[in-house]
């Protein structure tokens with residue numbers, strides 16, 4: 001198959017693009033994300049997991065950083081998951097070296113005397129989610145970052161929305177979206193998801209054609225398999241990027257109306273002082 005613009009060999013069949021035009025397509029979407037939200041002159045912390053998505057966004061932001069006056073640093077959380085965490089850490093280190101960006105590492109077992117492997121298998125993934133959200137926010141807040149950047153993509157958002165709808169978790173559903181605002185008074189650093197309108201396949205191709213370091217080893221705590229299975233089914237139903245985007249946009253406009261009518265409640269954890277809707281936050285309860 002040939003590129004629709006220049007007749008070179010296509011690397012991305014869906015849009016019929018060669019390497020050069022695929023890179024332009026990808027970068028254009030990242031720029032559009034920053035332009036539409038008027039994001040510039042920012043200190044950003046990119047949370048890197050070693051996986052393709054966060055590696056792709058780190059690489060892409062590093063390419064456009066001067067145009068938007070972005071100061072970039074990377075953060076990797078070592079959650080003490082046997083072998084897996086070590087291997088991901090190595091990839092994060094290689095990525096940092098390749099891009100010339102500072103890598104911060106939090107060694108969770110060392111600092112908190114708890115690792116994800118300590119939890120019962122049924123809780124490990126949910127504890128891991130809490131650890132990531134909490135520790136990434138805390139690091140970003142204490143080091144004065146304007147936003148955290150994550151590698152969440154269109155397929156992640158679609159899965160998140162569908163899964164929460166199916167489980168009637170409407171509260172979680174309200175937390176999703178392409179950006180969350182920074183609220184310094186609440187000790188909350190906002191999140192940017194520049195891959196929000198790009199698919200998993202697109203970030204994989206981006207990493208491969210640009211030789212960006214990433215690992216595709218799976219976390220041994222199996223819960224991810226539910227996600228993988230559901231994503232496969234969703235890909236059959238939503239068989240184009242446009243359909244996925246339309247669905248997400250519809251959900252977002254319903255959410256917007258709802259949120260405008262209902263202001264959220266928030267207070268601070270009695271133990272650590274970070275925001276929560278409970279007396280003691282979930283992170284502090286898990287650490288105990």
Ligand code: AMP
Pocket residue numbers: 046047048049053054075076077078079132149150151152
């Ligand atoms: P996941 O929660 O594994 O779906 O990952 C979603 C995003 O969270 C990734 O794209 C990264 O930006 C971030 N992330 C996941 N795991 C880590 C980690 N161990 N350290 C830092 N950031 C992470």
Ligand code: FES
Pocket residue numbers: 116124125128129219220221
């Ligand atoms: Fe968090 Fe697997 S339990 S990555």
Ligand code: ZN
Pocket residue numbers: 003004005006007008017018019020021
């Ligand atoms: Zn081309």
Ligand code: ZN
Pocket residue numbers: 269270271272273274280281282283284285
């Ligand atoms: Zn707490």
